Amino acid sequence: MALHPDFPDSPHAILDPEVRWFPADEALRDTTMDKLMPPLVAQLRRNVKAFRDGGYVGASDTSKSLLTWWFKEPHLLPGKDAIIGSFEYYFAQREAMETIIYLHDVVGAKDKYDLMRFDSSGAVSAGMFDETWRRFVIKMATGSGKTKVMSLALAWSFYHRLYEPDSELARNFLVIAPNIIVLDRIYHDFQGLRIFFEDPVLPDNGYDGHNWRDDFQLTLHKQDEVNVTRATGNIFLTNIHRVYSGEEIMPSPEDENTMDYFLGKRPTGATTDSKVDLGMIVRDIDELMVLNDEAHHIHDSKLAWFQSIEDIHNRLLQKGGALSLQVDVTATPKHNNGAIFVQTVSDYPLVEAISQNVVKHPVLPDAPSRAKLSEKQSAKFTEKYADYLDLGVIEWRKAYDEHQKMGKKAILFVMTDDTRNCDEVAEYLENRYPDLAGGVLTIHTKNNGEISEAASGKKKEELELLRKQSNEIDSNGSPYKVIVSVLMLKEGWDVRNVTTIVGLRAYSAKSNILPEQTLGRGLRKMYPGNTEEYVSVVGTDAFMDFVESIQAEGVELERKAMGEGTKPKTPLIVEVDNENTHKDIDALDIEIPVLTPRVYREYKNLADLDAGRFTFQTVAYQEFSEEEQREIVFKDITTGEVTHTTVLDSAGIADYRSVIGYFAQTVMKELRLVSGYDVLYGKVKGFVGDGLFGKAVDLESPNTLRNLSELAATKTVIETFKQAINELTVRYKGDAEIRDTIKLRKTRPFVVKDQGYMIPKKSVFNRVIGDSHFELEFANFLENCPDVVSYAKNYLAVHFKLDYVNADGDISNYYPDFIVRVSDGRVVIVETKGQEDLDVPPKMERLRQWCDDVNRAQQEVVYDFIFVDDEGFEKYAPKSFSDVLTGFTKYKET
Template sequence: MALHPEFPSSPHAILAPEIRWFPADEAMRETTSDKLMPPLVAMLRRKVQEFRDSDYVGASATSASLLRWWFKTEHLLPQADGTTAAFEYYFAQREAIETIVYLMDVVGFQDKHDLMRFDSSGIVSGGMFDETWRRLVVKMATGAGKTKVMSLALAWSYFHRLYEEDSQMSRNFLVIAPNIIVLDRIYKDFQGLRIFHEDPVLPDNGFDGHYWRDDFQLTLHLQDEVRVTQSTGNIFLTNIHRVYDNNTPDPSPDDDDTMDYFLGKRPTGETTDSKVDLGVIVRDIDELMVLNDEAHHIHDNKLAWFKSIEDIHNRLVQKDGRLALQVDVTATPKHNNGAIFVQTISDYPLVEAISQNVVKHPVLPDAASRTRLSEKQSSRFTEKYADYLDLGVIEWRSAYEEHEKLGKKAILFVMVDDTKNCDEVADYLSANYPDLASDDAVLTIHTKSNGEISEATSGKKKEELEELRKIANNVDDPLNPCKAIVSVLMLKEGWDVRNVTTIVGLRAYSAKSNILPEQTLGRGLRKMYPGDTEEYVSVIGTNAFMEFVEGIQAEGVELERKAMGEGTKPKTPLVVEVDNENEKKDVDALDIEIPVLTPRLRREYKNLADMKTSGLGNKPVEYKSFSEEEQREIVFKDITTDEITHTTILDTAGIADWRSVIGYFTQTVMRELRLVSGYEVLYAKVKAFVRDELFGKTVDLEDPNTLRNLSELAATKTVINAMKNAVNELTITESGDAEIRSTIKLRETRPFVTKDQAYMLPKKSVFNRIVGDSHLELQFAAFLEDCDDVVSYAKNYFAVHFKLDYVNADGNISNYYPDFIVRLKDGRILIVETKGQEDLDVPPKMARLKQWCDDVNQVANGAKYDFVFVDQESFEKYEPKSCQDLLDGFTEYK
């Protein structure tokens, strides 16, 4: 059940259906894979792939615009340090929303029969669908970003209803959380519509002719604050326990008041203090979409929550409407008997998420480690399981020390079987381990028998709920005193703490608990660090517990087994740090200081107003005559990939808005040049260039034929390249001189995590590891270790912050990080660039590095700086013996 050998490591890579995981040997892929996956998923993956490859043919104009914005447009988001960074949705998130759009727009999904046509198993029947409304289930591994899918689905529904005539979608949304913890997490993302503005959910105003940001008018109503003040534009965010009341009898025709019998029982729910009547909500609105988070509790149509949704749908039907759509997102959409929800339309399983480092890797003790664990013959719970608790603390401590270097706090999570033992374990940890003895270092949580904490609690349980709510929001904070959590069973869903590094299970699970292994591991799967670094969660427990956890292997997860206990390596990402603890190193003697000069390059945005739109050196584009039919669809393609990025459809009168086209060109130029301001000025320049210069004559922008000409690749390429060159020539200026602004000392570099890859342990570097991004880098580091004329050296990691601004081959300002910094015995500092294969940016980088060395040698008193370019072919051919050999022979870019 291993992953396909061509399965990509990047979570952003498009996953072809033929390489997706399925629960059988690879040899069975052609014959049985479709029948071993959720019944609708296999065929839908292929159909959605065709839909994606066709550039969303069949989708409404609104849907196609949104999908191209989300997944085919580069997004640069501002960072805390004032820079920008590229943002890209995971493919799992993309596939989920693409599948929803495909079913609604292309298939015209109306009922269960429209879904049954995608059955690959041959066993799906109408009786498997309990609901009478449209419901789709998205299966995504814990930590894969289900909330982002919800935000995309919500925005898509809103704009579809707003912009598409006869749309069946909604601009009102009921977002249901299974408990107060999930509610708080969603509220954090949705408050002030934060996720919609911080993520690139909303297209720029003017994109494809709509003012998306201006038109996105929504009000968030939280729990008891629900107040319908407008018929559309509402998000009702509520806990499932506030939707229904389990204690009231079902309505009867014999009741004095028969309204509930005929209209459905009003789904109210007793909470800590109050109730919410969703019947009031649906009487005041005519459209509604339901988004159900952590939805693995939805397996029983007898549950009150199901009746409540049914009631909402029935009320809308009575007003000649219907529930627009219900979208459920969960990692484990399974019935009590293990059967998957038949409505599941997309699937990103845990095995794929682990492979792509979207979540942590579960690690179990190896056989040798497990033989050292035994259950003692004792009536005291903590004496009986002392070995397991001790190993858990040892593993947690080693992880704690490593993560503390990075400003993070590791959390130990212990699962027990009842409240008495929960308290006993907490007392044991506090009494026997000094680092857990402080006040509030150990938190106890008493859950119900099925792992859930109900909001309908009182007394001590109510206090525990409030404590849990607070812990769930800030336990990852290094200032929070909590280091260990002891819980009865486990927190079944929504506990999204990222810092759990060690899980100790001291009880047996069974199918009767309705808890799955993935739900157990899920509380420790979320990653602590962004990026593609590998992270781990150590899982320790009794034989019965470990057998339960190992059941996750049925889902394709290959559990790693490693030595645990005293003297073993911590199960943490690869940490690079200054090697202060190494007694064999004199870190001060190995340190290298690097001057930081003032930037030579900068953009003067005010100069945009001075930009000329004539005489830019472009060849005039031929102005063609198109028929009236050819003028209907205006298609814009990416100048590098030839993919469609922008489409404008003329209306029946033959009149299109040329302003959105000019806006598209302007936004493309700004995005590619990383411009953060000046849109209005640049828009006017692009308009003037298109009108007067592009075609070698002045054209009428109102003419549909002009718009059709602008969609030709030659025109698009000419406009964007001419404007980029003009902007760069005008706005990029050199200071002409350089001053020393500060100094970088390598020994002051903060610890950081890096991708787990090949490394060497250096003797001549302040760092504990030299991690090679290529084999050449490790070769070169080994060479420096053996050079007699080298005193010290270091890999120039990003965390060092030594970078040079330069103008790249595309004419844009970019940052360049040289590979190595070397100090020679004669005091010189050598900056080294290693390269396996040259690219177009090598010459401008080397020219900038030479300039930097000249600048620093003029203004710095002390060490002299030089540089060298080491190409792999020459390095292996001539086998230099010293750095002086490099300086003498590797002079290609001097």
């Protein structure tokens, strides 16, 4: 049941259906895979792959535009003064949206009978579907971004209904959360439409001919705060219990059992009245889409939630409409008996999420560590389980110390069996461990993981405080380091900082809790990127047996030594080695001058672009048949991947504007230009119309549009403008001045991916991480050079970078590899290279200029540089750093 050997490490990589995980040996992939997965998923993955590879043929224009914008366009993250990075959706999020759109646009799926066409098991029947409306279930591991999928699905439905003449989708949305905690989280993302504008959900105005951002007019209504003033453009965000219709009284903070008030009632057949009658709201609107978060709570057609949504659907039917679509997102779409919802159309399982470092890796004690644990013969709960509590605290402390270096607070999670023992454990931890005094938060839960405060009868103010404390426990401002609960908080507490889980009992079947849900509260990552993170899981034999049952889902549980003297289960942290008494950090420190930039871009010059002076090879203008003229597909000029598709509109008229806009946006994004689109659009339009083909052409002609989709035309337009803009806007400053200095000993700690490293003696850092084997080899060489006083790998966290003009004429940043201080006092910047590229000469020339500028600006220290290639290093085997300085050139020509 291991992952396929070709399964990629990156969560952004496109996953081939043939390398996806399935619950059997790899040898059975060809014969049994389809029958062992969610019944619809295997065939849908293959169909969606063909849909993706074919450029989304069959999808509406609106859907194509959105899919292209979300998943194929580069999304840069602008900082205050420059571009600071880029954003890319996970493939799991992409596949979920592609599947929804494929089923709606291409298949035209309207009900269960359309979905049953994709059954690979042969066991799905119509009776397994309770609903009569269109419902898709998206299965995604905890922490893999379900809320982002909800935002994309919502935007797609809105625009599809707005822009597609015959659309049956909706511009009103009922967003359902299972409890108040989840509702608060969604509200934070949706408030002010934050997620839609902060993430690249909404295309730029003008993209493919629409004013997307101007047209996205929506009002968010939370719970009882509903004020419907228009028939479309509403998001109704509510708890699941507010959807029910009936005659019972709403939960109150004055109730004896205030759990219902705090978390939101989950009736088991009974119904609950609501201050907001959604039935009344639906009477005033003609279109609605339902989005369900944490949707594993909806599995029984007898429950009031189902009857209420069915009632909404029926009301819409009476008005000649229908519930347009219901999308459920959850990590565990399973019935009480463990059977998966047959409506599941997309699946990103936990085993894949762990492999791609989207979530933490669960770690269990190895056999020797576990053998040291025993349940004591005592009637006192904390005495009976003292070994487990002590090991949990030891593991938590080690993680706490490591994460504290990064400014993060590790959290310990302890689960007990009832409220009395929960209180006893909390008191035990506070009294026995001084560092936990005042740091234990107690949350009572019922047998199924729901909050229960019946015993204490807490009032509204106390419950609000508990809710606030629970939500803020990750922050350093919170005094709490431990949560003690009855069983496990089932959902909603999406804390990121849980590093250790201690379970002191087994789950019973009636709890309806799955091991994925138990681990789920500790799986969310603390750090961005693809670094490995871990959650240590300790507990009784019964609890561990329950946790280990997750291996049936393909999850490989790591087992490591735990207890005193063992390593912390944390990511690799690189930091200044201040605690090492064998190092003189002051003596090992190296100071690096920071100079003002040498190159910059003068954006105002875009207006001076003169197409008459462009240097390019004209493109032959071809004549295409009428059928060929409708195949307008644009491909990436380097990879050949389809990036943009323009189709003639319903009147058969080609719109060249979206193509010109595509060219202009591509140029701007590749050059990281933050303004000037209007100017550039006009320049591109003029060049295409009068110069590209060596003659004037009719931009309105479908034949011209078809010519523009040819790779030669696309490449010529984009590359010609990039070259011309670089020549026009890239400017050099005459001199540079020292504006600051970098001291290596001031570098803040940072986490890195688990990889090979070396423990240095001559560096301020505790580890040298090599991006290649040669870098580690070279670092080892520096350690043993008698004439090297100190050195350091130039990590990104050091912030030593040089601006330079790359081989394409664009402005880039260059991070040299090593900084070395030698015995004669010089500081030498070293660039190591295995595979050389075209950028080596301009980098080395820029490094030469930097050294000249620094040496001109100050005379205390001489700065020099050298280029060391692995082939020469192996061939000549230098014995000292002076050998390197005399035996290697300043740069090596290709």
